[in-house]
Amino acid sequence: MPRLTSLEICAGAGGQALGLERAGFAHKAMVEIDSWAAETLRANRSKLGGKRVEVLEMDVHDLDGTRWNGEIDLLAGGVPCPPFSIAGQQLGADDERDLFPQALRLVKEIEPRAVMLENVKGLAQRRFESYRAQVIKRLNDLGYTVFWDLLQAADYGVPQLRPRFILVALQEEIAPHFSWPGPMEHRITVGDALRDMMAENGWPGADAWADQATAVAPTLVGGSKKHGGPDVGPTRAKEAWRAMGIKGSSIAEEPPGPDFPVGDPENLPRLTVPMGGILQGFPADWRWQGGKTAQWRQVGNAFPPPVAEAIGRSIYSAISTYAALNRGFDPIKQKLDIRVS
Structure with missing residues (x-):
């Protein structure tokens, strides 16, 4: 199937990247600050698109998203969970490890068709309702419709109880074609x-x-x-x-x-x-x-690849459905042209 482009921040050991690769996305780059996780990305690059995919070992604070403006269909990342983790102090926006502001900055700079950010279930708590509202408003102001839900990894073929709070944001014209993936019938033990x-x-x-x-x-x-x-x-x-x-x-x-x-x-x-x-x-x-x-x-600390794949397929479907109803596929470039003139 035609490939869409993606950029990964806070890529970790590649769980989200692997799932998105399987869902039909070709990575432009994967950004990770931890040196051993970056080495794991390099060691498995053949499963993540090959040598053409950049592994950028760097702090997201220093990443300039304008380099990829208009070239990325999906900006994705597993932003650090300590600010919202039940096991931590739950400082939220007051925690220096909170990278949601950087993710939002990159959304503005890159202007992707879609965004997917993963975090712990603690972010769903009432105490962070105001914080979530700020994130949603910022994305709305940038022209995105936001979907946020708590998904259980065991419902998507992962033999583990791993609840994760997932944000999906799509450009307003694409959003009506999105729906969350349904759970599998049977869980793996x-x-x-x-x-x-x-x-x-x-x-x-x-x-x-x-x-x-x-x-x-x-x-x-x-x-x-x-x-x-x-x-x-x-x-x-x-x-x-x-x-x-x-x-x-x-x-x-x-x-x-x-x-x-x-x-x-x-x-x-x-x-x-x-x-x-x-x-x-x-x-x-x-x-x-x-x-x-x-x-x-x-x-x-990984994001389970099967969960990323399931959500990635739903995002892929939304983008491709919108493109098919408008300008459709470019069979030569094998890339969706969905920009509104």
Whole structure:
């Protein structure tokens, strides 16, 4: 299908970029400040559009969006969540890590057809109602209609409970053609997702373990550079993992081997980084870069690719429907021309 263009800010390890790539978007550039996450983007560039896609390792504050003015169909990003996270101090607009103002600046400079921004469910709380209203008003003033909803990753093929507050904004003439993607009929369990990985080193207990791991995973967390190590999260999450036969106090280097105990509640298998990636919806061969702590931070902070893909397809459909009803596709350039003269 014809490709639309996208620009990613706060790209992380590439979860949103991968989902959008699958939804029909070709990335002009991916912007990420964390050096190891940027390395992960480079290591997986073949899955994200190849060498033609720029990986810009830089602060979004320093990004000049005018370079891409009129060239981008979708501006997307997973803006940092600490200002709104229930686990944090919830300072909102008073938090220096709040990058919504920078995202809005880039919308003005780039003038994309659509915008997609992802954040934690804490942003949906009543205490941030005024903040959300300011964001919506700013986008309305720039000529966009705003859609904001809380989506659950487990409804879109991700074996994990990961609620995310998603903002979609489309140019006013495109917006009537947008609708949120519907949920899948069945959820994927942890056992279904990780059975093959648990068995790949010859552990004889893999099938029995998978047969009893019939729940969806708790939300994975990665911590920040200052806080949080490689584990599955707070006590409540560790207890949920233990109920599924997983030791959550640390992350393993590799799956259990042929001599690993079977049926021993005191010796449970642990997750590995690639397993965490699977639970986020990444492919098993995603090449995570850095040490284990840096890799797990990327895993835990990622935007699940299947969720990005589902929303991306809805955005793609809205833009292409509008184009088909107006000027349509340019079969030579394979790009939608939707500018209003």
